[in-house]
Amino acid sequence: MIHVAPSPHLSNTAQTTRRMMIDVLIGLAPVVGVAVYVFKMYAVIQLATCVVSCLAAEALFTRMRGNKMTLCDFSAAVTGVILALSLPGTAPWYVGVIAAFVAIGIAKAIFGGIGMNLFNPAMVGRAFVMIAFASALGASGYMDAGSAVDAITQATPLTAFKQGGITTPLSALFWGTTNGSLGETSAIACLIGGLYLCLRRTASWEIPTGVIAATVVLGGIGNLVCPGAQWTVLHHLLGGALLFGAFFIATDPVSSPLTPKGKFIFGAGTGAIIMLLRVFSGYPEGVMFAVLLMNAVTPLINRWTIPRPLGGK
16 A cells, blocks of 8 residues: 655555555455355356466466566455456356456556556456456346355345345345355455455555445435435445445555545545446446546546645646
């Protein structure tokens, strides 16, 4: 995590890229655990496919660029885990493989490797396969009526509400006994892992705070305008990928702003776009698009919020 601020500048030499990536993997552990518990072998296969593919892509593109191998910094493994957790367990194996190579090859290697990417690599990979394999990642792609796993025989909570007005109980959203992308179903797992990252200062607390604040404000306004609405502010907070995106995707230190004020603006903008897409678009979810759009605005936010040196213009 990098902060831009006036001097004196104090650095923590223990906070290396490798240490940060290990922290992220530890933070993701509760989410991975719930995903494997709820989705069984669907989660295991998707995680293995995406992680192995990301490591292979990292090795291939690093070799092509003639650079030193970077597999030991765990950045490719983190991209693989986040990518897998953003996909439905029912997605075919080739979807994960293609998404991984797009994430590492296009979103990361082309821009110069780790620390140089403008957009979150995992979200670029997911966006590509969402467009290329729409049927596998559409609303019906999450369901397998003949499966022995109960969760994936039903629609995701956001789809069920968007298409049928069916409201999922808050307790199911909180514990994660619902259908959805592997990492988005359990709010408690996302909160535990996310708080760990914030306490370790691996993730900036200002970003998830901005996401949650914007969601509460806009969701609260929506509930005031429509007091009889069944989908409340808490449903918006606990449902879908909002918490997973707020703590594990939007907090990517490379593609998010540098200053604390900028990070909060980035988080608030992400939360606002998520709410805009959920309420007014045809998509039940909007985390991926919101993060990528705010990644594009990050250079402008930095320009607004980085302090100017004395006498500078």
